[in-house]
Amino acid sequence: MGVVLTLRVDADTVSRTRLSPSPASESMAWLKLTAASGRHPVFGDPGPLARASLAHPDVALLADLLPRNGDTYTPDLLTPQPGTGGRRRDLLDEQIAQIEAAAQDDLENQVFTYTRTHWSRPLRDTTRRIAESGRMQRRLANGLARFWRDTLSDGWPELRSIIDQDIAHRATAIATHGVGRMLGTLHPDIEWAGDAVTIAKPWDGEIDVIGRDLVLAPSVLSWPDVIIQVDTPGQFVLYHPAQRVGAGRGQRAGSIAQVVGNARAALLADLETARSTAELATRIGYAPGTVSYHLSALHRAGLVTKVRAGRSVLYRRTAQAASLLEEAHIAH
Incomplete structure (x- = not known):
């Protein structure tokens, strides 16, 4: 595979593997495209509803913590590991609650230290002051809730249908071939090595995720990227492209592209x-x-x-x- 990132796991990790949508991650992907005036490779322009939502100060604050100009790091606290809520709405509510409850030390570590390490631009002074004030968690949670209501809530059933189909496909693969074999079929850049998940990345590295939950989150709006999330203590999320998103460009584009x-x-x-x-x-x-x-x-x-x-x-x-x-x- 060449240069790889190795995620070291054990039997406990594999036994705790589950599949789940991540509404927060889909929201951040759509917001990132909106803030950068970008276009999704399949679904196109985020549309005027998304751009109008950026006028809200809490949505703008959320967007200011997203990478731009070729940077890739997004603070993990913005996309909490999906919980196990029984109802579909519970997933988003739990993630919003996790953002609001984020420990101040974890927030400052991700917002100050990790962005300084991984971003080519400095953190804005106003954003830094909000983070230091202890009010950032509540404002970020409100920003996510607002952006979701303005842009994705009405179109979520269509996005969720694509994600659910991918989860059903992976569950069938687990039942037929086992968890390890399924992990090796998520994406060409992802392989299963028996005691580790290896991901083709521009750098070498190894991360110990032994004993953690392994959450596999099919992604639609960050398609076709493979993204890992390991910086929040106790959380490990692997986002992989959902199947069928790229099969036939423009599928469902009329309703989803404009949200x-x-x-x-x-x-x-x-x-x-x-x-x-x-x-x-x-x-x-x-x-x-x-x-x-x-x-x-x-x-x-x-x-x-x-x-x-x-x-x-x-x-x-x-x-x-x-x-x-x-x-x-x-x-x-």
């Missing part, structure tokens, strides 16, 4: 004519509060306009929104 999702797409489709929140709720079948929430996000992103007409506020989609709907129609 509009079904609810917002339905609203935009019905806003060729100006309508009120109450009228939309009746026509679409959503609660007025839900419609209002989605309209607010769409307005911040410049996808709808609003004007007051008497005692009502009327919304109408913009030319940009019409263009996104047309792209989605063509992609499907």
Whole structure:
């Protein structure tokens, strides 16, 4: 394999291996692309909803802790090891809670020491002061929750479907061939050596992960990268590209690339004519509060306009929104 990073494991590690989605990791991948004005190789532009979310100070703080200009290190505290929540929403809630509960020593070690070692740019003074104040954990947790609500929550079922299919495939491989054999089929850069997982990286190294949980997290929005996470004590996560993401460029791109999702797409489709929140709720079948929430996000992103007409506020989609709907129609 050439230059490799070796993750030394034992039978205990293998016995504690599990597969799980990581909503926080998917969010960070999408936020990184958004902040860098980048495009996903398959899903394209993160879209106006994601860019509008960056205006929130807590989302901007979160983005300031992500690598840029060729750097690769992301503080592990931003993507906590997925827990074992029984309901799908529990996974994100647990990760947000872990960010907020991060120990100050761990935060300063990752934000100050590791970024200084791995980044080509210095940490901004304002970001440093927030970290030193002890308020950073709460603001980062709020930033993740806000970015998720603004950009990924409505489109998550489609992303989760891709991830669940990969997990089902890996589970079948474990049942048929065992954990070790499955580990060796995650990605061409990953091999199973009997007592270690080896990963092709630009550097040599060895990390002892004996006795830790091994969480395998299929990744969609950081596809096609292989990412390891070992800096938070007691946590070991290996992110690998989910199957089928690159099979047929543009699959599902219409809805996912713009992260509009079904609810917002339905609203935009019905806003060729100006309508009120109450009228939309009746026509679409959503609660007025839900419609209002989605309209607010769409307005911040410049996808709808609003004007007051008497005692009502009327919304109408913009030319940009019409263009996104047309792209989605063509992609499907």
